[in-house]
Amino acid sequence: MHRSMKLLKEYTTLAPIYDQRWSAYLDASLRMTFEKIANLPADRVLDVACGTGRLLEIMSQRTDLSDLVGVDKVPAMLNVARRRLGERASLVECDAAQLPFDDADFQLVTCTNALHYFPNVDATLREIRRVISPNGNLVITDWCRNYAWMRVLNRILPWTRYAHTHTLSSNELEQSLSQAGFSINSETKGKIDWFWGLMTVHATPV
Numbered sequence: 001m002h003r004s005m006k007l008l009k010e011y012t013t014l015a016p017i018y019d020q021r022w023s024a025y026l027d028a029s030l031r032m033t034f035e036k037i038a039n040l041p042a043d044r045v046l047d048v049a050c051g052t053g054r055l056l057e058i059m060s061q062r063t064d065l066s067d068l069v070g071v072d073k074v075p076a077m078l079n080v081a082r083r084r085l086g087e088r089a090s091l092v093e094c095d096a097a098q099l100p101f102d103d104a105d106f107q108l109v110t111c112t113n114a115l116h117y118f119p120n121v122d123a124t125l126r127e128i129r130r131v132i133s134p135n136g137n138l139v140i141t142d143w144c145r146n147y148a149w150m151r152v153l154n155r156i157l158p159w160t161r162y163a164h165t166h167t168l169s170s171n172e173l174e175q176s177l178s179q180a181g182f183s184i185n186s187e188t189k190g191k192i193d194w195f196w197g198l199m200t201v202h203a204t205p206v
């Protein structure tokens with residue numbers, strides 16, 4: 001089955017139960033992200049692959065982040081996000097590698113738990129670089145292949161029905177960010193439980 005179809009199938013099935021099934025994981029991974037963005041200024045924010053909109057909901061509680069936009073490829077995930085967020089965010093169905101926005105449109109871009117689905121991370125990061133303003137900030141949280149279980153998962157998942165493509169190591173992510181025109185401001189790696197090893201990177205346009 002083509003990867004896009006796999007993704008659509010996986011997340012259309014998962015959408016109604018996603019928040020509940022992944023509750024503890026999401027609390028921990030979104031906390032890692034939110035810690036990095038807590039003090040970053042932004043008029044207009046884009047959450048790439050926003051899923052059910054939990055990060056956008058957390059951000060909507062900050063009064064200075066009023067113009068919130070989320071994009072995702074799977075309509076069922078966006079439907080959950082729409083119910084959750086109402087008027088608090090605009091939600092757009094699109095591919096993360098083809099963002100329907102002007103150059104330099106956003107001061108803050110986030111992307112959590114989604115990089116390992118992208119077929120071409122470099123092209124996606126270049127597209128994010130295009131829509132982020134010169135003084136903007138990018139915060140990415142994802143699985144990190146520096147951790148043993150993440151290496152195991154990276155080997156197993158391509159043989160399953162899941163749409164996973166590749167789990168990056170922190171060095172690979174740093175390299176891709178650098179090639180896309182970002183410099184690394186700070187990076188946090190950590191295990192959120194015995195299994196999941198994650199990284200959060202705060203990068204800025206060069």
Ligand SMILES: C[S@@+](CC[C@H](N)C(=O)[O-])C[C@H]1O[C@@H](n2cnc3c(N)ncnc32)[C@H](O)[C@@H]1O
Nearest residue numbers: 049050051072073074077095096112113114117
């Ligand atoms: C594990 S969920 C993460 C959702 C949300 N960011 C979170 O942390 O809860 C992965 C999301 O990435 C989306 N996704 C995967 N590949 C995508 C792509 N190429 N373009 C846009 N969204 C994509 C999926 O539809 C799904 O909603």
